Amino acid sequence: MTQARAETRIQRKNKELILEAALEVFSTYGFRGSTLDQIAAQAGLSKPNLLYYFPSKEAVHKELLDGLLDTWLDPLRAIDPEGDPTQEILGYMQRKLEMSRAYPRESRLFANEILQGAPRILDALKGELKDLVDAKSQVIKSWADRGLIADVHPQHLLFSIWSLTQHYADFEVQVEAVLGDEGPFDHAQEFLDHLYTRLLKR
Amino acid sequence: MTQARAETRIQRKNKELILEAALEVFSTYGFRGSTLDQIAAQAGLSKPNLLYYFPSKEAVHKELLDGLLDTWLDPLRAIDPEGDPTQEILGYMQRKLEMSRAYPRESRLFANEILQGAPRILDALKGELKDLVDAKSQVIKSWADRGLIADVHPQHLLFSIWSLTQHYADFEVQVEAVLGDEGPFDHAQEFLDHLYTRLLKR
DNA sequence: CGTAGCTTTGACCAAGCGGTAAAAAATGGA
DNA sequence: TCCATTTTTTACCGCTTGGTCAAAGCTACG
Numbered sequence: 516m517t518q519a520r521a522e523t524r525i526q527r528k529n530k531e532l533i534l535e536a537a538l539e540v541f542s543t544y545g546f547r548g549s550t551l552d553q554i555a556a557q558a559g560l561s562k563p564n565l566l567y568y569f570p571s572k573e574a575v576h577k578e579l580l581d582g583l584l585d586t587w588l589d590p591l592r593a594i595d596p597e598g599d600p601t602q603e604i605l606g607y608m609q610r611k612l613e614m615s616r617a618y619p620r621e622s623r624l625f626a627n628e629i630l631q632g633a634p635r636i637l638d639a640l641k642g643e644l645k646d647l648v649d650a651k652s653q654v655i656k657s658w659a660d661r662g663l664i665a666d667v668h669p670q671h672l673l674f675s676i677w678s679l680t681q682h683y684a685d686f687e688v689q690v691e692a693v694l695g696d697e698g699p700f701d702h703a704q705e706f707l708d709h710l711y712t713r714l715l716k717r
Numbered sequence: 718m719t720q721a722r723a724e725t726r727i728q729r730k731n732k733e734l735i736l737e738a739a740l741e742v743f744s745t746y747g748f749r750g751s752t753l754d755q756i757a758a759q760a761g762l763s764k765p766n767l768l769y770y771f772p773s774k775e776a777v778h779k780e781l782l783d784g785l786l787d788t789w790l791d792p793l794r795a796i797d798p799e800g801d802p803t804q805e806i807l808g809y810m811q812r813k814l815e816m817s818r819a820y821p822r823e824s825r826l827f828a829n830e831i832l833q834g835a836p837r838i839l840d841a842l843k844g845e846l847k848d849l850v851d852a853k854s855q856v857i858k859s860w861a862d863r864g865l866i867a868d869v870h871p872q873h874l875l876f877s878i879w880s881l882t883q884h885y886a887d888f889e890v891q892v893e894a895v896l897g898d899e900g901p902f903d904h905a906q907e908f909l910d911h912l913y914t915r916l917l918k919r
Numbered sequence: 920c921g922t923a924g925c926t927t928t929g930a931c932c933a934a935g936c937g938g939t940a941a942a943a944a945a946t947g948g949a
Numbered sequence: 950t951c952c953a954t955t956t957t958t959t960a961c962c963g964c965t966t967g968g969t970c971a972a973a974g975c976t977a978c979g
Contacts, residue, residue: 523946523955523956525946525955525956526955526956529956543832543833543834544747544749544750544833545746545747545749545750545829545832545833546750547746547747547749547750547751548746548747548748548749548750548833549749550935550936550937551936551937551938552935552936552937560957561957561958561959562937562938563938563939563940563957563958563959564956564957564958566937566938566939567955567956567957570938571937571938572937572938623832626828626832626887626888627747627832629887629888629890629891630747630825630828630829630832630887630888631745631746631747631750632745632890633890633891633894637890637894640890640891640894640895641894644891644894644895645894645895645897648895665915667908667911668904668907668908670895670896671901671904671905671908672908674884674885674888674892674895674905675881675908675912677884677888678880678881678883678884678888679877679880679881681880682876682879682880683876685828685831685832686828686831686832686876686879686880688831688834688835688839688842689831689835689842689846690876692835692839692842692843692846692847693842693846693847693850693872693876694872695847699873702870702873703873703876705870706869706870706873706874706877709869709916710877710912710916713867713915713916713918714911714912714915714916716915725925725926725976727925727926727976728925728926731926752965752966752967753966753967753968754965754966754967762927763927763928763929764967764968765927765928765929765968765969765970766926766927766928768967768968768969769925769926769927772968773967773968774967774968
């Protein structure tokens, strides 16, 4: 039997340092465009030292993605079938927008992975994600059927929330180039509130 | 005086071949994640042969992006200040959606570039793109001021059209994973028509 | 047919890549 | 303080990268 030793302070600190650095680099350059030297430098470690904590570049990336998907889906899980339909959907959109504001790098890491064909996460998309979306789509459909909101295609409604909110993180450079660098999130919230209020009104 | 020689048939054919291959590769892996060997193989040429037609990897990428931005903005340019406001905006959205359907690789090439901080295209975003957006925003604002459409933030309206339409190209893998691979564009068109009709109605 | 100019190839290079091995250094508990 | 364990570093490996070069092969035109 191999006895799993407890994690050292140093281990915990350095693993955290590495994941933070890797998030910074992977979210900017994608998996293939990032190098271990870059990540190690960003973390203030040497490359062999980094590889002492993770067995490979792939392993670092995987650990980031695995941790991410769960957090990313939390706002969707929180939609309450018993709540007020319009408020539930608006609330979901607002939570997603807040995540784009607070965690733009995580959003871009995810976007990079999907853009490149989701090679390391496709199974989770077809499984975990699809199951959750199917369940919540049912909820939305039943709201529409009961006349509590307008009749909208549930999946495409969810797509719209994803794309509209994540756009402000993923395309941040473009948004700022066009707006001339005023913080766009306040107006975004206002615009999206207005949009979904109108879309869902019976 | 350097006399610019006319372009050979072979030159035209091979440059086209290379750009087509480069679009395929760059749009999937981003600039840093793509290799000249990959592109050359995709084009059916050897790497030195490719470098006979383009001076560097950078040059191939730049030529793709330069050609793209223009085409990409055409639908926005086509918005007619004299037309029916709702129809003009709906028409713009439909043209953009059609571009996502017909040219998903171009959309992903662009998305990759922006995601990575737009290092090779930022000037065009702050210049050409911003100028055009400013002009069209004025048009939209005047429509709203005259009460021809609902009062919406023009720039965020344009952002919404970009993100909602490009989502179906950029996140194609995810959309198909969730929907189970039925062609999503028909329902998308229906959903977006509905959304913008409601949003703009006075 | 000959040849000048265009095109393709194969051999090569220096730098960068992900990753390894082993020894040196630091740490911490008895 | 000692020493077993953990952590870091140095030196290195084989492979891939973007790019060069000179020679060979091909085309078109007089």
